[in-house]
Amino acid sequence: MGRRRRRVDRGAAVGALPEAIAALSRTLPAGPSPEIFRRAKFDRPEAAPALWQLLFRVLSPPSADSASASPAQEAQVRAVKSELRSQGYPRRALAQLPEDGSQGSRELLLALAWLLARGPLLERLLAQTRVRLGDEIPLCECEALARPGPPVPRVEADGPVDIRHLQWLMGKLRFQWRKLITSQQEQCALLGKIHSYTRGCHSDRSLGHLSVAETELLRDAEGGQQLLRRLESENVRLEAALRWRRQELVFWRWMDTVLGTCPPEASQPTFVPRIPEQGAGEWELVARELQALQEELRGAAEPRRAAWEARVGGWGPEWSAVQRASREAVGLELAALQRAWERGGAAARPHGPCRLVKSDAGASGGPGLRAAQVIEVLRSREACLEAVLCQLQRQCRQELARLAGALPGLIWILPPGR
């Protein structure tokens, strides 16, 4: 009786919580049932494996999802722990959980809530597994680079190799790129044909023609069924995500209570300082570049400053007002420059995959980027990168010339230029 009264007192909140959790778990890939969440609050061990699995699915990079066999329990546990740690999960209790995945459901629940609270986790997950209906072309490469490819079993070169091996590898790389470019050109031609043959077949006027996926749907009814099923399951997840958005406040209040039931942790740091090994290479590169840049700037600025001082030495006070104005203007420019990388500069450039649509050249206005504009942007970037590469090669050439000049009695005949 008392329980019922409590339930009535809490009113809508009690009913809303399971709904909210149900919506959450439906949005997540491999989401466990609301019962698991409830058990996790009381740190019941039977809830732990499902939560480990969920966190593993959520944290692993998108390409790994297509891998057929999910790794063993210990491997999953280790991967989750290391990923959470690298993202800065504050609670140390997680790291101390046993690797057989049998305990710690409350901690895992807190970890999940932490991930949800930090950023648009659900939206990101949905976007990763989004069903692509059109022929998409990514405008910027960051996605392709951020995703580590499937780990290829590699035979490591154990011992020292000859430099000719490196030359061979470079040659192979060049050849692969050439092959890639020809394949890509063929694919574009085929795509153009498919787009023009299916003109007028799409119900959406702004698109006008079918994409490869849609044409494939028509050709292969079976595959089309699969596509339709995926589309529908995505719709279900999207609706669940919208429901979750409306109801998540209840969840956060509940998570506060969960956090309350945890014993507070002792505040001594238990990190073991370790020497960074591999990624230090990245750090080194950046440090070296920045230092080189600093040297160059100093070399450019100092003589100019000296010359300027010499010229301006005797000029009058009216000059100082002009100077101040210049200083402010330059300050603003540089601040804008700084913002460009601090913000990531993403807003400036179109980002993300674009759906290819073939339309007549006369179609001005209307939504969408024009290929001609994008080509311009890409050309300027190409020029930029080529300049960087040329500059690096020039640097190498100078350095080698300097080293080679140490040895007299040799004539170095450079290969004919491009």
Place this chain on the structure above:
Amino acid sequence: MLPADCSRRLVAELRDALDACAERQRQLERSLRVSRRLLRTWEPAETPAPQPTPAPETSGEAPSPESTPSSQDLKELELLTQALEKAVRVRKGISKTGERHKALSLKSGSAATSATTASAPSRPSGQASCGVSETKPPRGIQQTVVPARGLPESRLLSVGDRTCMGRGSRATKPGPGPRDQQIPPSAALQAPEAFTLKEKGADVDCWLPQPLWKPCSGLEGGSPQSAASLSTGFPDRILLRLPMAYRKAASRNSRLWAQLSSAQTSDSMDAAATAKTQFLQKMQMTSGGPGSGLSAAAVEAEVGLLRTACLLLRRRMEEVLSADPADCMQEYRCLLTLEGLQAITEQCLHRLQELRAVVGQQLGPWPVGRRPGASLPCGGGTDPLWSPQLLLYSSTQELQTLEALRLRLAMLDQQIHLEKVLMSDLLPLVGTQGPHWLARCRAVHSLLCEGGERFLTVLRDEPAD
């Protein structure tokens, strides 16, 4: 020979580059396969030989009725049976009933027996079924499964069913009776085996997936075009239609995505946002006081940003240095810009040192496995719900140029990264004299300065005496 650690690093880098390239190639091959297949003729899924002659297991069926119908009728029915078999195959493919052979044998067996009976009911049953099934909404590829067993009538019914389903949504009446009988045989005569995407011609509306449905087009509101094209054979252009179920799902999908990405600001969202930040703060507090505030991922992201910073600063410096100042003011501004850039560079270096210290003390091994290659990383802060924008291109040339440029940029990115890595490892080797120094020098020059494409020549300049 190169020293071992150097070799290992460089070989690993080059292999990474090769793997990345191979991965792209794999994806491209996949897309190519699909596209090529689409542009060839679309064969039906399986092609068991559609034999109107009875299959062995049905040889027991009485062959005597074969003599009863006329040879012309038989021929027509044979063709119709082939067409129907294809329909059933497609239907089977969709609904996955395993009774293919049975159905075929049934059909082939009974085609002869019920030859006369089939032709007669086809007309009225066709019409009747049309009348009945107009109420059923067309479901595209989610057809209701008509049981495969049974008399040919049911299969004819099913054909008529689909025929009318095809027309049902347009609410056009079924064609006049006499045409029912004429058109299927003639169309079946002319219906090609498979379907090919072609360039445009006369418009004929038709329901896919099989050209079998050309009969429908004749039964459509009686456009003279369709009759004409039927008589000439394969119509030049068929407007393919996406199935209704797919269209509904796709539009719902885009609507939901739009809702999801637009539902960013609302009252409930604000309340939830504050609840979230409070939760995070509490988490931080219960874990024993404020930590370093920096995670390994954040450090890595910052290093990436600093790399972008370096690039942008350098670009700006080059702009300034290459510009000719026209007057005092501009000169002064150039000077100020250079000094400002210098100050910013020093700040960046300082920040980098701080990050190094943080990593060294608290975070343990640097996160591995993330390739640094991008020259201008876009940062992770982009909207994850970016729904695909449209990119309009006008000709295949344009598309090819676009793609070629994209690939070229990726290649340049890779080359620049490799160049830097090779520089840092190989230049010190040339500095030290040793055996085969000349050969090594030459090889390093070609790798670093010519991208491995050309070699220089070294001549020994001996005094002639």
